[in-house]
Amino acid sequence: MERRNSTVVTEFLLLGLSNVPEHQMVLFGVFLTMYIFNVLGNSIIITIIRVEPQLHTPMYFFLSNLSFVDICLTSITVPKMLANIILGSKSISLVSCFVQIFLFHSVGNMDSFLLAVMAYDRYIAICDPLHYATVVNKRRCIQLVAISWLVVSLHAVLFAVMTSTLSYCGPNTIHHFFCDLPPLMKLSCSDISTNELIVFIEGSLIVMGPCLFILFSYAAILMALLKMHSVEGRYKAFSTCASHLTVVVMFYGTVIFMYFRPLSSYSFDYDRVVSVMYSAVTPMLNPFIYSLRNKEVKGALYRAIRR
Known part of the structure; x- marks a missing residue:
């Protein structure tokens, strides 16, 4: 395809989740509520872990980092969407769009890396408990x-540079509520075949690497649980992994569906809904999943409320 001047497009227009005016305030209320619950829930998790000495363990250190990342992940996309609804504006500059891509892919992939690190923590705790404190x-x-x-930042730099060097000759309408790789690449008037190949290969390593590590870790954990003679010990070990597995399934289910398909198969309306799951809903639910299924977190929260 002929490469034309990329300065023709000076900004993009984010269509959001709906073009119907009557839906805008409903969407504003829903996403504002989800964002507040996300920030409050994850902030409470971070605070509880910080102030409670009983929670100063590796598992909760990783959990507090996950909560911080979840706040950042939603803050990259939702406030801009809310501002556009209130101001009646859909525009986002090219620089802001590419910065949003960098931040979203660095923080979003950090989520998957932390889930892998937490699986490693559970693997050592259950399969090699005698050496847990030293390992x-x-x-x-x-x-x-x-x-x-470091790894996710380098990955995000690659994606941001790759999209920023493409030519955009119009139209400039992004059928999404934030700047993301698939809808942006579909707007380019450059030849994106090489970019698609890079996204698939490099993206597979970054996303599927942690996913496969989690699967292997839990396969080893399952084998260790089956060898346990104590039913109570088996249940206790499994309960510590249940919350983590729930988050893993929710996160990877939507991410793999969204990014590991050819661009030609993308459906704007359906994919926007799917992206809401991993960019807004899952980060909001994480603190509730971990706190409601975790006796130590619930006990620490109860003590904090009493104080």
């Missing part, structure tokens, strides 16, 4: 989180 120490936890941030 998963404070230094190792900080190193795992720091390395994860």
Whole structure:
């Protein structure tokens, strides 16, 4: 395809989730409520873990990082959408759009890396409990989180640079409520075949790598649970993994469906709804999933309320 001047398009228009005027205030109320619950719920988790000495363990260190990432993930997309609804504006500059892509893919993939690190933590705790304190120490936890941030940041830089170097000659309407890779690449007047290949190969490594690691970790955990003679011990070990598995299924189910398909198969209306799941709904539900199924978190929250 002929490459034309990329300066023709100076901004993009985000259509949001609906073009019907009567739906705008309903969407504003729903997403504002979800955003408030997300920030409050995850902030409570972070605060409880910080102030309760009983929760100063590797598992809750990773959980507090996950809560922080969930706040950031929703804050990258939802406030802009809410502002557009209130102001009646749909525009977003090219620079802001590419920055949003970088932030969304770095923070979003950090979510999957933290889920993998938490699976590693559960694997050591259940399969090698005698060496848990030495293997998963404070230094190792900080190193795992720091390395994860480095990897996802490099991944996000690649995606942001890749989209920013494409030519956009019009139309400039993004059928989404935030700047994301698939709808943006469909607007390009450049040849995107190489970009699609890079997204599939590199994206598969970044997304499916942690996913496969989680699957192998839980396969080993399942084998260890089956060898346990104590039913009570087996139930206790499984209960510590149930919340994590719930989040993993919710997160990866929507992400794999959204990004591991050819661009030609994307449906704007359906995919916008799917993207709401991993960008807004799952981050909001995470603190409730972990707190409602976790006796230690519920006990710490009860003590904090009493104080």
